[in-house]
Amino acid sequence: MSLTSYKGKTPQLAEGVYVHPSSVLVGDIEIGLHSSIWPLVAARGDVNIIRIGERTNVQDGSVLHVSRPTTKNPAGSPLVIGDDVTVGHKVMLHGCQLGNRILVGMGAIVMDDVIVEDDVIIGAGSLVPPGKRLESGYLYVGSPVKQARALNEAERSFLTQSAMNYVILKDEYLAEPLS
Numbered sequence: 001m002s003l004t005s006y007k008g009k010t011p012q013l014a015e016g017v018y019v020h021p022s023s024v025l026v027g028d029i030e031i032g033l034h035s036s037i038w039p040l041v042a043a044r045g046d047v048n049i050i051r052i053g054e055r056t057n058v059q060d061g062s063v064l065h066v067s068r069p070t071t072k073n074p075a076g077s078p079l080v081i082g083d084d085v086t087v088g089h090k091v092m093l094h095g096c097q098l099g100n101r102i103l104v105g106m107g108a109i110v111m112d113d114v115i116v117e118d119d120v121i122i123g124a125g126s127l128v129p130p131g132k133r134l135e136s137g138y139l140y141v142g143s144p145v146k147q148a149r150a151l152n153e154a155e156r157s158f159l160t161q162s163a164m165n166y167v168i169l170k171d172e173y174l175a176e177p178l179s
C-alpha cells in the first residue's frame with residue numbers, strides 16, 4: 001500500500017485495518033479499528049486532517065480531501081468520518097463531517113462543512129452543498145439533496161449490516177498471502 005508522509009505526518013492505521021495496495025493515503029490521517037480502504041481510493045490529509053472511525057469502509061475510486069485554514073475559517077475544513085459508515089464507490093468527500101451508521105451512495109459528492117448526523121442514507125449520485133446539515137434518521141437524494149423521507153427499520157438495520165459485511169470481507173482479504 002502507498003502511505004506517504006507530508007510535513008512529518010504519516011497515516012496511522014489501527015489494528016485490523018485493511019488498505020488495498022492500489023490506494024494512496026497521504027499525511028495526517030488516522031483510521032480506526034477494522035475499517036477498510038478499497039482499490040484506487042485517494043485520501044490526502046495535507047492541508048488539514050482526515051479521521052476515519054471504526055468498521056467504516058471507503059469503497060473503490062473514492063476521493064477524500066480537506067480545506068486549509070483561512071482567516072474567515074481558522075479551523076479550515078477537516079474530514080471526519082464516524083463508525084460503521086459505508087462510503088460507496090466513487091464518492092467525493094471534501095472537508096465534511098459524517099457521524100455514525102451512514103450510507104453515502106455511489107458517486108455522491110459531499111462538500112465542505114457539511115454535517116451528516118447519525119443514521120442517514122444519501123442516495124447514489126447526490127450532491128450535498130457546502131455547509132448543509134442532514135438530519136438523523138432520513139433519506140436524502142438529489143442534486144442538491146433534499147430530504148426524501150424517514151428511514152424505515154429495515155434501512156436502519158442495513159446501515160450496521162453493511163458495515164459488518166465489509167468487516168468480514170476485509171478479514172478475508174487480510175487472510176490472503178498477497179494482501
Ligand SMILES: CC(C)(COP(=O)(O)OP(=O)(O)OC[C@H]1O[C@@H](n2cnc3c(N)ncnc32)[C@H](O)[C@@H]1OP(=O)(O)O)[C@@H](O)C(=O)NCCC(=O)NCCS
Nearest residue numbers: 087088089103104105106121122123124125126139141142
Ligand atoms: C435512494 C435509494 C436508497 C433508493 O431508495 P428507495 O426508496 O428504495 O427508492 P425507490 O426505488 O423506491 O425509488 C423511489 C424514487 O426515488 C428515485 N430514486 C431512487 N434512487 C435515487 C437516487 N439515488 N437519486 C435520485 N432519485 C432516486 C426513484 O427513481 C423513484 O422515483 P419515482 O418515485 O419518481 O419513480 C437507492 O436508490 C440508492 O441510491 N442507494 C444507494 C446504494 C449505494 O450506492 N450503495 C453503496 C455501494 S454498495
